Amino acid sequence: MNRMLAIIEREMRKFFRSPTLMITAMIFPLVQLIILGNAFGGKIRDARVAIVDEDHGNQAVRIREAFSSVESNVRTFVAVDYSDEVRAREDVRQGRLEGALIIPPQFSRRFYEGENPRLGMVVDNSDQFMANSLQTKMQELVNSLNSPAATAKRIPSDVALEIVELYPYIEYLKYLLPGSISLAMFVSVMIGGGMLYIDDKARGVHEGYLVTPITSMEMVLGLNLAGALKAIMAGCALTILGSLIAGLGSSFQPAHVLQWFLLICATSFAFNGLMFLLMVRVEDPLVPRAMFGILNTLLYFPSGAIYPVQAFPKWLRVISYVDPFSYAVHGLKATLLKEASWVAVSQDLLYLTVFGLVSLVISVPLFKRTL
Amino acid sequence: MSIRTRKGLHSGHQGQAISVENIVKKYGDFEAVKGVTFDVKDGEIFGLLGPNGAGKSTLIRMMTTLIPITSGKAFIDGYDVSENPDAARRVIGVIPQAMTSDIDLTITENMSIYAKLYGVPRAERERNIDELLEAVDLTKWRDAQVKTLSGGMRRRAEIARGLVHNPRIFFLDEPTTGLDPVSRVAVWEMLNKLKSHRQLTILITTHYMDEADRLCDRIAIVDHGQLVALDTPMALKTSVPGNNVVEVQFLKAPSGWAERLHDLSGVQSVQDEGSSMFRLLTSTGSQTTTALVELSVRAGVEIKTLTVQNTSLDDVFVHYTGRQLRDEQVKAFGFVMPPRPGMRS
Incomplete structure (x- = not known):
C-alpha cells in the first residue's frame, strides 16, 4: 500500500511542479470547446x-x-x-x-x-x-x-x-484532402521542427554546435530549412497518395504538379517558421508536446479545411485570416479540386512566403547563441 | 603580467594556450566563479579539480564561449573569448559533460558533420576521421550508430569527434564520469597518446583525484568558485606537511585523544574525522605507526583499523579546503546552478 502511495506521490509532485503541463491540460479542452464549438454548425454569413x-x-x-x-x-x-x-x-x-x-x-x-x-x-x-x-x-x-x-x-x-x-460532384473525401495534406506538413513540422529541436537541446546536442564557429543565422536557417524539407516530403507524399486514393487525376498534370509543389514548399516554410518562432526560447521538452493539441485545434479547424470560414463568427475569422493553414488549404483546394489558374493561388503563395520570412526574421535575434 | 588587447587578440604571454584573468561569473546575486586567474602552457594537460558545484563547469563554459563572462578576461590561443569568440571557437575542441553526439547517427556521420561545421575540406576530413578512429580504437565501429555503443566507447567516440578539426586546445568536462574503472584507464591512455601525437593542450575538469594525479601536468584546485591551489601534482603533494598519512580508527577514543596523538613522533597535524577516526600527517610513517600502537596499548584504547600511505591529492585537497572532496549540495547557498537547457532538476 505504502509503495503504491509512494508512486502516486511521486507522480503528483511531478505534475504540480510542471505548470506547463497543468495549464495545457486545462487549456486544451477549453480551446477545443471554443474553437470547435464555433467552427462547426454556424450559418453562412457574408x-x-x-x-x-x-x-x-x-x-x-x-x-x-x-x-x-x-x-x-x-x-x-x-x-x-x-x-x-x-x-x-x-x-x-x-x-x-x-x-x-x-x-x-x-x-x-x-x-x-x-x-x-x-x-x-x-x-x-x-x-x-x-x-x-x-x-x-x-x-x-x-x-x-x-x-x-x-x-x-x-x-x-x-x-x-x-x-x-461549376464542377462535377466532389466527394467529401476529396474536399478533405487539402486539409489533410496541410495537417501532414504541420505534424511533420511539430515533430521534426518542434519536439526534436527541444529534445536535441535537452540532450546537449546543441551545446556541441554552440562551441563551433557556426553563426546564429546559419544555425537558424539550417534548422528551419531542415524542418521545412521534412514537411515538404510529408506534403508531397500525402498529395500523391491522397490524389490516388481520392481519384484526383488532374493532380498529376505537370502544370498542377508545379503549382501544388510550390504551395507545399511555401506552406512548409511558413509552418516551420511559425514553429521555430514559438520554440526558439523553449527549453522544457514537455512544452512542444503540451502545445501540440492546442496549436492543432487553434490553427487547423479555423482554416476552412473541414467547414467554410464564412460560417465562423467574426473573432474566429480573424484567426482564419492570419492562420497560414487557411492559405495552404485555400491554395491546395484551388489547385487540386478546381484546377485553378496561378492567379487563384498567387495570394496564398505570397502570404505563406511572407509569413515564413517574417517568422524567420523575428527568430534570428531571439535565438540564443549561448546556453 | 602585461596584457594588450587588439581586436580580441591577446599578445601578452608567449607559449600560453589559455590565459584567464580575474574571471567572474554571477547568476543574480550568486557568484559561481569568484575572480579566478591562471594560465595554461602550450602542450600541457591542465586539470581543474574540485567537487561538484565548485565552479569547474562554469569556468570551462566561459572559456569555451558557451556562457557569457560577467567580468574579467579569458584568452584562448591569444583570442579574447568575449571579443572574438569565433576565432577562439576555431582553435578549440570541446567535449562537454553531456553527450553531444547524435545517438541516431553513426560515429563517422557525427564526425563528418562536426568537421563540416568547422569547414574542414573533404580530403582532410576523411583522413582525420580515419586517423582519429584508429587512435581511439573505434575503426571497427565506425559505421555503428552511437546508441549501440557502450558508455566507454561513446566517450571515446566523443573525444574523436571533438578532435576532427585538429584543434590546438582541447577542453574536456569530466570525461570519465560514469565510466567503469577499465574504461576510465582506457580514456586516460588515449588522451596521453593524443596529446603527444597531436601536440595538444588539454584542459580537463574532474573530481577524481587519481585521474588528476595520473593525467595532469598541473592541477588547479577549485572550491566554492575560487582557485585555492595551483601546481604540479608532485609539488602540491609536497606542499602538504608530512610525507605519509596514517589513518587510524579506534574502538572508542577517549577525550583529549587527538592532542595525545599530535605529540607522537613525527606527527605534523591530526584531523579528527569523527567516529573515533583520525588522520595523522607525518614525516616518518613507520616511526609514528610504532609509537601509535604503543600508545594505544598503554592507554588501553583498542585499534579497529590502521593504514599507512603516502600523501595523495586527497590530502592536498583536505589541506587546502579543510575538508574531504565532497558532493556538496549547492542548494545550501540558496542557489541552484542553472541546468543545461531542457534538463529538469
Missing part, C-alpha cells in the same frame, strides 16, 4: 455573391431588393455587382466569389408574359456546405418572391431557380 443583371427590368430590381434585404438582415450574402457573366463565373472558379446570381436578358418580359422566367445560380460546389447553403437561401428568396402576398394577382408565372454547379 458570402460574396455576384449579381449579374443582364435584364435591367422591374423584376430584376425586385430581385436585387430582395437580395439587399437578405444582405442587411440575415447577412447570408454580400452582393457584388458584375456586368459580365463570364467574368463572374471565372471569379467563382478562382475563389474570389462564393457564387453568382445570373438575371438573364428578357427576364422581366418572360416574367410578365408567363414564359418560364428563370434565374441562374452559379455555385462553387468544391465546397458542398457553401454551395448547399447558398442554394437553400436563394431558393427561399425565390419562393418568397413567388408567394401570393408578395406577388400581384395579374402576374401569371413563378420564377424558377436553376443551379449551375
Whole structure:
C-alpha cells in the first residue's frame, strides 16, 4: 500500500511542479470547446455573391431588393455587382466569389408574359456546405418572391431557380484532402521542427554546435530549412497518395504538379517558421508536446479545411485570416479540386512566403547563441 | 603580467594556450566563479579539480564561449573569448559533460558533420576521421550508430569527434564520469597518446583525484568558485606537511585523544574525522605507526583499523579546503546552478 502511495506521490509532485503541463491540460479542452464549438454548425454569413443583371427590368430590381434585404438582415450574402457573366463565373472558379446570381436578358418580359422566367445560380460546389447553403437561401428568396402576398394577382408565372454547379460532384473525401495534406506538413513540422529541436537541446546536442564557429543565422536557417524539407516530403507524399486514393487525376498534370509543389514548399516554410518562432526560447521538452493539441485545434479547424470560414463568427475569422493553414488549404483546394489558374493561388503563395520570412526574421535575434 | 588587447587578440604571454584573468561569473546575486586567474602552457594537460558545484563547469563554459563572462578576461590561443569568440571557437575542441553526439547517427556521420561545421575540406576530413578512429580504437565501429555503443566507447567516440578539426586546445568536462574503472584507464591512455601525437593542450575538469594525479601536468584546485591551489601534482603533494598519512580508527577514543596523538613522533597535524577516526600527517610513517600502537596499548584504547600511505591529492585537497572532496549540495547557498537547457532538476 505504502509503495503504491509512494508512486502516486511521486507522480503528483511531478505534475504540480510542471505548470506547463497543468495549464495545457486545462487549456486544451477549453480551446477545443471554443474553437470547435464555433467552427462547426454556424450559418453562412457574408458570402460574396455576384449579381449579374443582364435584364435591367422591374423584376430584376425586385430581385436585387430582395437580395439587399437578405444582405442587411440575415447577412447570408454580400452582393457584388458584375456586368459580365463570364467574368463572374471565372471569379467563382478562382475563389474570389462564393457564387453568382445570373438575371438573364428578357427576364422581366418572360416574367410578365408567363414564359418560364428563370434565374441562374452559379455555385462553387468544391465546397458542398457553401454551395448547399447558398442554394437553400436563394431558393427561399425565390419562393418568397413567388408567394401570393408578395406577388400581384395579374402576374401569371413563378420564377424558377436553376443551379449551375461549376464542377462535377466532389466527394467529401476529396474536399478533405487539402486539409489533410496541410495537417501532414504541420505534424511533420511539430515533430521534426518542434519536439526534436527541444529534445536535441535537452540532450546537449546543441551545446556541441554552440562551441563551433557556426553563426546564429546559419544555425537558424539550417534548422528551419531542415524542418521545412521534412514537411515538404510529408506534403508531397500525402498529395500523391491522397490524389490516388481520392481519384484526383488532374493532380498529376505537370502544370498542377508545379503549382501544388510550390504551395507545399511555401506552406512548409511558413509552418516551420511559425514553429521555430514559438520554440526558439523553449527549453522544457514537455512544452512542444503540451502545445501540440492546442496549436492543432487553434490553427487547423479555423482554416476552412473541414467547414467554410464564412460560417465562423467574426473573432474566429480573424484567426482564419492570419492562420497560414487557411492559405495552404485555400491554395491546395484551388489547385487540386478546381484546377485553378496561378492567379487563384498567387495570394496564398505570397502570404505563406511572407509569413515564413517574417517568422524567420523575428527568430534570428531571439535565438540564443549561448546556453 | 602585461596584457594588450587588439581586436580580441591577446599578445601578452608567449607559449600560453589559455590565459584567464580575474574571471567572474554571477547568476543574480550568486557568484559561481569568484575572480579566478591562471594560465595554461602550450602542450600541457591542465586539470581543474574540485567537487561538484565548485565552479569547474562554469569556468570551462566561459572559456569555451558557451556562457557569457560577467567580468574579467579569458584568452584562448591569444583570442579574447568575449571579443572574438569565433576565432577562439576555431582553435578549440570541446567535449562537454553531456553527450553531444547524435545517438541516431553513426560515429563517422557525427564526425563528418562536426568537421563540416568547422569547414574542414573533404580530403582532410576523411583522413582525420580515419586517423582519429584508429587512435581511439573505434575503426571497427565506425559505421555503428552511437546508441549501440557502450558508455566507454561513446566517450571515446566523443573525444574523436571533438578532435576532427585538429584543434590546438582541447577542453574536456569530466570525461570519465560514469565510466567503469577499465574504461576510465582506457580514456586516460588515449588522451596521453593524443596529446603527444597531436601536440595538444588539454584542459580537463574532474573530481577524481587519481585521474588528476595520473593525467595532469598541473592541477588547479577549485572550491566554492575560487582557485585555492595551483601546481604540479608532485609539488602540491609536497606542499602538504608530512610525507605519509596514517589513518587510524579506534574502538572508542577517549577525550583529549587527538592532542595525545599530535605529540607522537613525527606527527605534523591530526584531523579528527569523527567516529573515533583520525588522520595523522607525518614525516616518518613507520616511526609514528610504532609509537601509535604503543600508545594505544598503554592507554588501553583498542585499534579497529590502521593504514599507512603516502600523501595523495586527497590530502592536498583536505589541506587546502579543510575538508574531504565532497558532493556538496549547492542548494545550501540558496542557489541552484542553472541546468543545461531542457534538463529538469
